[in-house]
Amino acid sequence: MAQNFDNIVIGGGHNGLICAAYLARSGRKVLVLEAADRLGGTAATRQFAPGYRASCAHLLHLMPRALIEELNLAQHGLALAASSMPTTALSLVGKPLRLDAIGPGSIADHSSADAASYPAFRARLARFAAALQPIMAGKAPRLGSDGWSDRLALLGMGWRVRKLGRADMRELLRILGMNIYDLLEDQFESPLLKGALGFDAVLGSNFGPRSPGTVLTWIYRLAAEAGAGDTGLAQPVGGMGALADAVAKAAEAAGATIRTGAKVDRILIENDRASGVRLVSGEVIAAGSVISNADPRSTFLKLLGAEYLDTGFVRRVQHMRARGLVAKLHLALDDLPDFTGVDKAALGGRLLIAPTLDYLERAYNPSKYREFSESPALEITLPTVNDPGLAPPGKHVLSAIIQYAPYTLDAGWDTGRDALAERAIATIERYAPGLRSVISARELLSPVDIEREFNLTGGHWHHAELAFDQFMMVRPVPGAAQYQTPVAGLYLCGAGCHPGGGVMGSAGRNAARQVLKQAA
């Protein structure tokens, strides 16, 4: 036991690093332990082929501006290669559709009625998002609690919804439990527009557009984006890993110690209190408290152990839904592919393959039977368009999120990996003829690979499914929803906590605030 720390953070993903940075800035002696040799977790930038680098989470659009400013991330090396990146919905039957967050984009090419109604629709959703956004900046209120902070938080939520006014409040309550399919069918006529909007509602979750609760997941995404300010979709210079590096520098500047290649084996308990950790190497490190950026199931059942927890709590952790449904495709390209009808500027944005809502729902169907989509829905970026340094000179990287790829695949991922990569490439090639001829290397990360690579049980990028029953005060499970756990001195700070994943960082920031309320 060489040194004593106030806090140990398990996991150097962005949330862990952000939590550590805030703790260190408040004078805590903090140690971050990362199992991998690099920081950033699923937001790290990895070399997947010699000279080619890609980030598993490939876009920055959810991180609160306040957080970026508080931690002076710009000063610590965070620069954006692109911001306000456009979204282009690809089509095989007509022109692609350019989407803006506020303006009508090129909707008029597809439907003049949609172009007319879109701005008002988005404006209303923006009001909803703004009303919900403050929820994300703090701990979720506890239900049935006598605490004033919990009561105030609940009152505040109610008040912000009430303040929307009668018409908006009614509309919010009408649509909140709906599915995105019905909402968009009511609203628009262009299949391409509906497909693109529906895609964002189900991205990263175990839902099809007809699944209940998908309006909520969409508004939630918009709420997080609202907190991020006006940078829109952005891409850091050097990939998403640069963000983690900047946060790490901020944490270190504040006095935190960061160790990579230090895999934690067990969280140690003394007198019913977390007292430190033991590494796989056998090294024991003591600390006043332990904060886990690992997913809740790993934290409680692998690192801590059921014997230190109550049966009902363990049952909830065990039943928590956390099966990934997303695979990631990285392609090393000799040349920029030619997407039919898409101008060069749009290639620096994000490209969606979700031409209709039915296409999305059909892509979702096989996942229910442990098969991947024959025609998957895809979110594609070409990060080298904005940041050539990610590939050798003149070469390019294609990074695609593939939906749907169930964690449990009947055929098994050993054979499924190549088959899905082929399906995804064939799908993209329909929109970008000749793609195959420029591919020099490829990597497909199935949910099982994501689980193994990032020590992420179930391979779900939110650590725990983001859905009504795993939301806010019941996220990840009742009894651990305010970053504190049943074990004194043990906290959670990862995406499994409120307000969830995506590269947002709010969980880490909120967790630090809870830790600071307790004595070191």
Next chain:
Amino acid sequence: MIIANDTQPMFRKPLLETPFHARARELSQIDSYIPWAGYTTVDVFTTVEQEYFAIRNATTLYDLTPMVKYRIAGPDAERYLNRLVTRDVRKLKPGRVAYCVWCNDDGRVVSDGTLFRLAETEFRLCAGERHLDWLLDSAIGFDVSVEEVTETIAALSLQGPTSYAVLKNFGMGGIETLKPFGLRVVEVDGIQLTISRTGFTGDLGYELWMDPAHALAVWDRLMAAGKTRGIRAIGSQALNIARIEAGFIMPEIDFVSAEHTIRVARDRSPFELGLDWLVDFESGHFTGRRALLAEKSAGPRCRLVGLDIEGNKPAHNALVYTNRKGNREIGAVTSAIWSPTCKRNLALALIDAPHFTLGASVWVEIYLNRELKWERRMSEARVVEKPFFAPDRRKITPPAER
């Protein structure tokens, strides 16, 4: 797995018969049966009084088969059980039995039962109700197997002052050294039995556990061995009087399992049930420990206590008040009897703080049915020590051969 009968579907014959059922039916004089945990069992064979006095003066045979039994085995069995129950299972040696309770996360009692340590890594847990779901959920993260073995083990309870003598006649040598809560495997003429010095009467007594194939042979042999010792088969009613005298509690009568309650605050903690002695905070973590620590510092809101009530009318389902006027209700009786041995009007009652202190005076409202005319009587009662009846013979080793 529950199979009523190979030929009878369960909806035609919803209750199972125990392996002793044939003998029970022969001895039953008044056809008084009750369902218990899915089995047909005898409530009264002849008269309750006859059967009760046999418990306290001779020997009784009670069919214990419906008692729900779980086999818990594996490398983590001890760790698993130590996390399940509130006692320190690490202190329970092979060949010993312990009464224990297990709680939910809030420290409210899920159920109580007796835990038999058959070997270093094998246990049997006997309970009045089924709780396999809770036991299996508790096994998450442990290398342990939990299976219900109720139907594969026939069980008899042999209770009463002459029970040791009956066992000696039965041919069970060396049993005199078996201490209370001791357990051992014996073989008599090729029949293997597990015998434990346990019971629900607070008297000298044993429980015998066997392969159902031997059930009738063991029954017959015990009856023959006890012929000169006044052996008698008894039903649940007589046993109930004895268990109240002994101060033992019953699930769904004196408390409702925390897994079954719906209303707020209807579940009970071990402290509220007067089972403080079962809670060992030094045993490592167990489910409910953190909640019970908090409750211990706050003190229980109510407590199950013994009442000694004036008069001789049992206070069944009586409400309890602070005074004769009955304008302040502080609890209710859960079990009540006229104790034939103590010659006292006794009850178990759940009473709110602070009225449950030993020696406190309370009033119970007893309803009397006088030829269909209901009368109300307010009787004074005192909070008294439990058990109400605890003869030395239950503990003495070797037991007296009466």
